[in-house]
Amino acid sequence: EVQLVESGGGLVQPGGSLKLSCAASGFSFSGSAMHWVRQASGKGLEWVGRIRSKANSYATAYGASVKGRFTISRDDSKNMAYLQMNSLKTEDTAVYYCTRFRQYGEIGAFDIWGQGTMVTVSS
Amino acid sequence: EIVLTQSPGTLSLSPGERATLSCRASQSVSSNYLAWYQQKPGQAPRLLIYGASSRATGIPDRFSGSGSGTDFTLTISRLEPEDFAVYYCQQYGSSPPIFTFGPGTKVDIK
Numbered sequence: 001e002v003q004l005v006e007s008g009g010g011l012v013q014p015g016g017s018l019k020l021s022c023a024a025s026g027f028s029f030s031g032s033a034m035h036w037v038r039q040a041s042g043k044g045l046e047w048v049g050r051i052r053s054k055a056n057s058y059a060t061a062y063g064a065s066v067k068g069r070f071t072i073s074r075d076d077s078k079n080m081a082y083l084q085m086n087s088l089k090t091e092d093t094a095v096y097y098c099t100r101f102r103q104y105g106e107i108g109a110f111d112i113w114g115q116g117t118m119v120t121v122s123s
Numbered sequence: 124e125i126v127l128t129q130s131p132g133t134l135s136l137s138p139g140e141r142a143t144l145s146c147r148a149s150q151s152v153s154s155n156y157l158a159w160y161q162q163k164p165g166q167a168p169r170l171l172i173y174g175a176s177s178r179a180t181g182i183p184d185r186f187s188g189s190g191s192g193t194d195f196t197l198t199i200s201r202l203e204p205e206d207f208a209v210y211y212c213q214q215y216g217s218s219p220p221i222f223t224f225g226p227g228t229k230v231d232i233k
Contacts, residue, residue: 044211045211045213047224050222107156108156108215109170109174111173113168
């Protein structure tokens with residue numbers, strides 16, 4: 001079964017850190033670009049960042065609101081992706097989704113999504 | 124940075140009716156990287172359309188996408204009860220790499 005399962009969410013104080021994990025199964029993880037997308041309660045979707053495959057040098061990119069504070073990594077031997085979140089702010093409170101960006105030749109989209117994990121930043 | 128605008132914000136329709144959702148970009152985007160997603164309450168988004176007009180695996184043919192340049196449309200030909208949800212368009216720009224979602228259109232039951 002094709003699946004992404006996030007874990008690691010929880011309550012953290014402003015200024016704190018948290019690391020989210022994403023476990024992949026049922027597809028070629030090592031060849032896939034993996035992304036994180038978040039959604040604050042009642043709000044829309046916001047792209048957080050991505051890590052490309054080994055063939056693309058594990059290149060990372062981040063959204064402006066998290067650049068310099070968040071880091072995405074991966075362990076292809078474990079089919080895992082990670083989101084390290086530092087210097088957390090109250091506005092980082094959201095459900096965080098792990099998702100795969102699939103390339104169909106020159107075309108691409110987010111075709112597999114996890115169920116999400118909730119991160120609450122509050123004192 | 125490209126901004127996506129979706130209209131209307133809310134679309135109130137009855138089952139069986141046709142839904143037309145608009146996604147407009149602040150500048151021209153590649154159709155190859157324009158996608159549409161459906162999200163129901165408490166669920167993750169689901170890919171409907173990729174490459175502006177190709178249906179994802181398992182998506183019924185009542186869903187269709189069209190458009191190019193700055194104007195894109197998602198059409199649901201005849202609304203089924205399970206189609207009442209929020210719909211997001213999304214685009215990818217490569218230099219620098221950035222992925223942008225529109226604010227969403229909620230399709231609710233009239």
